[in-house]
Amino acid sequence: MSGHDASDRTTTGHDTTDRTTTGHDVTGHDASDRTTTGHDTTGRPTADKTMTCDEVVGRLRSGMTLGIGGWGSRRKPMALVRALLRSEVTDLTVITYGGPDVGLLAAAGRIRRLVTAFATLDSIPLEPHFRAARESGAFELTELDEAMFMWGLHAGANRLPFLPVRAGLGSDVMRVNPELRTVTSPYADGEEFVAVPALRMDAALVHLNRADRLGNGQYLGPDPYFDDLFCEAADTAYVSCERLVETSELAKAGPPQSLLVSRHSVTGVVETPNGAHFTSCVPDHGRDEAFQRLYASTPWDEFAARFLSGPTEGDYQRAVRAWSEERR
Amino acid sequence: MSAATAVTRAEYCVIACAEAWRGDGEVLASPMGLIPSLGARLARRTFSPDLLMTDGEAMLVGPDGTTVEGWLPYRRHLAMVTGGRRHVMMGASQIDRYGNQNISCIGDWQRPARQLLGVRGAPVNTLNNPVSYWIPRHSPRVFVERVDMVSGVGYDRAAAAGPSASRFHRIPRVVSNLGVFDFATADRSMRIVSLHPGVTLAQVREATGFPLALTGVGDHAGDGGSSGRGSGEVPVTREPTAAELRLIREELDPRGAREREVPA
Numbered sequence: 001m002s003g004h005d006a007s008d009r010t011t012t013g014h015d016t017t018d019r020t021t022t023g024h025d026v027t028g029h030d031a032s033d034r035t036t037t038g039h040d041t042t043g044r045p046t047a048d049k050t051m052t053c054d055e056v057v058g059r060l061r062s063g064m065t066l067g068i069g070g071w072g073s074r075r076k077p078m079a080l081v082r083a084l085l086r087s088e089v090t091d092l093t094v095i096t097y098g099g100p101d102v103g104l105l106a107a108a109g110r111i112r113r114l115v116t117a118f119a120t121l122d123s124i125p126l127e128p129h130f131r132a133a134r135e136s137g138a139f140e141l142t143e144l145d146e147a148m149f150m151w152g153l154h155a156g157a158n159r160l161p162f163l164p165v166r167a168g169l170g171s172d173v174m175r176v177n178p179e180l181r182t183v184t185s186p187y188a189d190g191e192e193f194v195a196v197p198a199l200r201m202d203a204a205l206v207h208l209n210r211a212d213r214l215g216n217g218q219y220l221g222p223d224p225y226f227d228d229l230f231c232e233a234a235d236t237a238y239v240s241c242e243r244l245v246e247t248s249e250l251a252k253a254g255p256p257q258s259l260l261v262s263r264h265s266v267t268g269v270v271e272t273p274n275g276a277h278f279t280s281c282v283p284d285h286g287r288d289e290a291f292q293r294l295y296a297s298t299p300w301d302e303f304a305a306r307f308l309s310g311p312t313e314g315d316y317q318r319a320v321r322a323w324s325e326e327r328r
Numbered sequence: 329m330s331a332a333t334a335v336t337r338a339e340y341c342v343i344a345c346a347e348a349w350r351g352d353g354e355v356l357a358s359p360m361g362l363i364p365s366l367g368a369r370l371a372r373r374t375f376s377p378d379l380l381m382t383d384g385e386a387m388l389v390g391p392d393g394t395t396v397e398g399w400l401p402y403r404r405h406l407a408m409v410t411g412g413r414r415h416v417m418m419g420a421s422q423i424d425r426y427g428n429q430n431i432s433c434i435g436d437w438q439r440p441a442r443q444l445l446g447v448r449g450a451p452v453n454t455l456n457n458p459v460s461y462w463i464p465r466h467s468p469r470v471f472v473e474r475v476d477m478v479s480g481v482g483y484d485r486a487a488a489a490g491p492s493a494s495r496f497h498r499i500p501r502v503v504s505n506l507g508v509f510d511f512a513t514a515d516r517s518m519r520i521v522s523l524h525p526g527v528t529l530a531q532v533r534e535a536t537g538f539p540l541a542l543t544g545v546g547d548h549a550g551d552g553g554s555s556g557r558g559s560g561e562v563p564v565t566r567e568p569t570a571a572e573l574r575l576i577r578e579e580l581d582p583r584g585a586r587e588r589e590v591p592a
Binding site: 071098116117118119120125126130131134135136137143144145146147148150165166167168169170171172173175176191192193222223224225226 | 385386387399401402403406409410432433437438439440441442443444445446447448449450451452454455456477478479480481485486488489490491492493495496497
C-alpha cells in the first residue's frame, strides 16, 4: 500500500506546502508550468486547492459553526479533527451525524453546542466522551431526528429557510427544541408539519476516498452519507482524501455517480492517507476496531498524551503504528 | 443439536419477532438487534418471502444475505421511511403503556443521569412506518409509567399531536423475553397478546411498571390451545414448526448467539 509512504511524506516535511514551494506535486509532475489560481490559455480550471490539514484549520475561527461529514464511526475527517485539536480553535457549534469526531472535540472541550441525532461508535453503541460531556453538562445540545437533520441539510444546501417534515411531531424533540415551529399545508389537505430550519455552516469538513486538486471528490464505498450536502450547505468546505489523483483518474476509479462532491462547493483539498482512522473508509480501509476499543476504554488524558500530543498528523499515524506493532 | 431438544426461550422470542412481519408483503424489514434480525430472516425464509432486507450497510440483499439486489444508502433509507414501505423493530431503553419509547437519555434531558444514543430515527420512524419493539430484558426499569425523553411516539402522544402525527402511526407489537404485547385496546394502552411458555401472568405483571390489559379474558376461558403451559389465563406464544426450528438452529444462528441474548 502506498498509504504508509504518503503518510511518511507528510511527517518528513514533504507535505503539500513544501510541494508547492518546490514546484512538485504529489504525482511527481513539475508544477512550475501551472498557475496556482485563475486559468491558463487552454480554458482548463487550474485553481489548485490543495493545502495541509493545518492550513485548513488555520482558516477556522473560534465560535464558528462547523459541519462534519460521515456517519457514526464511518468515513469521518479525523485527520482534520485532529488538526483542529492541535489548534486553539474552540467554542464551536458542531453539526454532524455524530461519531468519534464528537467524542474527540467534546473531550477536548471545544464544543459550545452540538447539533445531532445521535453519537455512536457503531460497533460500540455509546460514544464514551459524548456521554461524559452530556452527563456533566459540558455543552448545549440541539437534538434532532435523523430525517429532520437530513432535511435541514437539504434546506441549507438549497437556500431555503426550512423544509416541512412529518418527523418530530408528538416527540420530545419538540419539547427540547422550543424554537421549532410548525407549518400548515396551503393545499386542501391542510396537514401540519414541522418546519425544520436550514442547517447552514461556516465551514464543512468531509473525508472521501479520492479527490483531485480542483476539489472534485469521489467516494468508493457503499454509502455517500451526506457529504455533498454538507459541502453545499457550508460557506466554505474542505475535503480530505485518502489519495489525491489526477482529474483524469477519477472516472476510471469508479462509476459516474461516485463523483459525489463537485469543485464548485469545495474550498480546499488535503491528502491525508489513513485520515479517517480509526473510522471506516472502505474500500481503502475498514474501521480499526482494536484501536477504537482502546479509544473507548482509555481515560482521555492518557489517550491524548499518547496519540494526540505530537505536532503533526504523521506523529499520530506513527503512534498508532507503534501501538499496533506492540500488540503483535 | 437434535430435533428433540426442547425449544428455548430465545427461540420463542425469534418466532414472536418473526410474526411481526407476517403478511407485510414487499416492504423493508429493519430489525435492530440479534433476535429481531433472526426473526426477520426467518419470516423471509418462510411465510413472508417478499420482504426486503439490507446487509446492515447500504445494500439490499437476497435471503442468502450476500446477493445484492438493490442500493439503500442512508439518504434513500430515510426517504423510504416516509414512503411507509418499511416495518422496523427497534429497541427501547424505556417504553410506556401507550408505546412511547426512549433511546435518548435517562433522567433530565438538560443534564441526563445517563446519556444513551440520542433519539436517532425514532421520531421519523414512528410517524411514518410501522414500528415494533424488541426488549430482551423485561423489567419495571424498561416498562415504565412515563419515559424520560419521548423518542418513538406512542398512541396517546400521536393522537394529541393531531391528524398529521397519527395518520401513518402504528405500533404492531412489542416483543419481550416474557411475551408479546400490542395496543389493540379501546384507549390504545398496552395489552398482553401471549406469554412465552413457562412465563406466568404474575411474573410479567411484576416486571411491568404499569397495568397491562389482557386479551379478551372471557373469550379465552377454557381455550384448549393455551391450557397447561404458561399462565393458563392468556394465550401462549406459538410453537415453532420443525422446519422453522431447523432454520434457526442450523442456518440462521448455528453458533447459538441467541441464547446469550436471552438466556434460558
